[in-house]
Amino acid sequence: xMKRSAYFFVxxxxxxxxxxxxxxxxxxxVPEKDIYQPGALEPIDSTLKVRVGDQAPDFVLPAVTGxxxxxxxxxxxxxxxxxxxxxxxxxxxxxxxxxxNIAKEFFDANDAILLGISVDNIPTLFAWTNQMGKxxxxxxxxxxxxxxxxxxxxxxxxxxxxxxxxxVIDKQGVIRYIDVHDINKPPRLKSIVxxxxxxxx
Amino acid sequence: MKLKRVLSFFFALTLCVLATQGVATALQEDWLKxxxxxxxxxxxxxKNPAHKEYLxxxxxxxxxxxxxxxxxxxxEIFSMYCPHCQKEAPAVNxxxxxxxxxxxxxxxxxxxxxxxxNDMFEVDFFRKKYEIEFPLFDDEDYTKHEACGEPGTPxxxxxxxxxxGSTDVVLIQLGGFDSPESFLQTVLDKAGLT
Numbered sequence: 001x002m003k004r005s006a007y008f009f010v011x012x013x014x015x016x017x018x019x020x021x022x023x024x025x026x027x028x029x030v031p032e033k034d035i036y037q038p039g040a041l042e043p044i045d046s047t048l049k050v051r052v053g054d055q056a057p058d059f060v061l062p063a064v065t066g067x068x069x070x071x072x073x074x075x076x077x078x079x080x081x082x083x084x085x086x087x088x089x090x091x092x093x094x095x096x097x098x099x100x101n102i103a104k105e106f107f108d109a110n111d112a113i114l115l116g117i118s119v120d121n122i123p124t125l126f127a128w129t130n131q132m133g134k135x136x137x138x139x140x141x142x143x144x145x146x147x148x149x150x151x152x153x154x155x156x157x158x159x160x161x162x163x164x165x166x167x168v169i170d171k172q173g174v175i176r177y178i179d180v181h182d183i184n185k186p187p188r189l190k191s192i193v194x195x196x197x198x199x200x201x
Numbered sequence: 202m203k204l205k206r207v208l209s210f211f212f213a214l215t216l217c218v219l220a221t222q223g224v225a226t227a228l229q230e231d232w233l234k235x236x237x238x239x240x241x242x243x244x245x246x247x248k249n250p251a252h253k254e255y256l257x258x259x260x261x262x263x264x265x266x267x268x269x270x271x272x273x274x275x276x277e278i279f280s281m282y283c284p285h286c287q288k289e290a291p292a293v294n295x296x297x298x299x300x301x302x303x304x305x306x307x308x309x310x311x312x313x314x315x316x317x318x319n320d321m322f323e324v325d326f327f328r329k330k331y332e333i334e335f336p337l338f339d340d341e342d343y344t345k346h347e348a349c350g351e352p353g354t355p356x357x358x359x360x361x362x363x364x365x366g367s368t369d370v371v372l373i374q375l376g377g378f379d380s381p382e383s384f385l386q387t388v389l390d391k392a393g394l395t
Binding site: 103188189 | 280281282283284287318320322326
């Protein structure tokens with residue numbers, strides 16, 4: 001009898017969890033359930049290997065939309081802003097590129113292209129960026145060899161994700177601005193715009 | 202006996218649903234709710250004279266929500282970086298226009314926006330991008346979003362000012378509203394302005 005009661009209780013508990021969970025889902029209109037909460041992290045956990053004034057090392061990385069993108073593709077044509085985000089499906093990152101997505105005019109005004117880079121693999125980046133709507137800028141994967149380009153810059157953290165970092169590179173391929181930001185906070189749009197505006201001066 | 206077991210099953214199920222919802226609420230929904238005291242949010246007076254006049258402010262450098270000349274204040278917590286807020290911006294603009302053309306709401310209901318964790322550059326960019334006419338404020342030091350319990354965005358809360366000077370949070374809305382028409386009607390109903 002005791003065994004039957006316990007079985008009955010477990011059954012009801014699972015039924016309750018299912019119904020309760022379903023209701024919570026319906027009530028929550030913002031799909032924050034998909035965002036992994038890592039908690040507060042060490043602000044910076046790597047040592048830069050490049051400095052402002054250095055020639056940026058080249059890369060060839062696969063893009064979410066297919067094909068490869070090389071930094072040298074833009075040599076003599078466009079200024080390049082690299083936006084490294086630590087990981088897909090995390091809080092600050094999920095709200096960073098959608099902001100840049102409505103700010104294309106600042107990049108156009110400064111003859112710059114934005115390239116989003118992460119060490120996540122292509123399928124993960126595909127699913128994650130699809131949730132942001134259509135992005136106007138390429139998103140590249142530095143997945144294999146893992147964080148290969150991030151290591152050349154010195155922004156790969158000890159747990160294998162990158163720093164939240166911005167690099168502005170001019171048309172000659174020279175690094176003109178570096179912001180290895182506190183991983184817990186987004187870089188200000190104003191700082192990026194000001195860095196791009198300095199390129200023409 | 203059979204009926205008793207069926208009844209006890211549904212009783213236990215109801216308890217479980219309530220319990221799991223309670224846990225979910227405690228884990229996910231610790232933001233401002235209707236009936237809570239109004240959080241203390243200090244805002245810098247807008248530089249735009251039209252916005253100053255809209256809010257009924259004169260020379261003061263800073264103000265709080267109850268200082269706004271209105272019977273009801275709708276506050277939208279948004280972020281320039283939030284795709285849901287970007288999508289919702291035209292509907293919120295429509296809500297503002299509806300209020301300003303509504304025989305009951307005009308002058309009594311005011312609408313402001315606070316850019317969660319956004320600085321003034323980001324707030325100004327959002328305002329220009331979506332041609333927002335109502336006053337928007339920054340939250341560069343994160344304190345305003347924090348005061349509301351850090352809800353997801355967009356998040357709306359509606360404050361009713363009582364004649365004795367007290368305030369009530371009469372409505373909250375997480376995420377976009379169904380339509381500006383129905384939201385305004387709900388605001389008026391909850392504030393007793395109908």
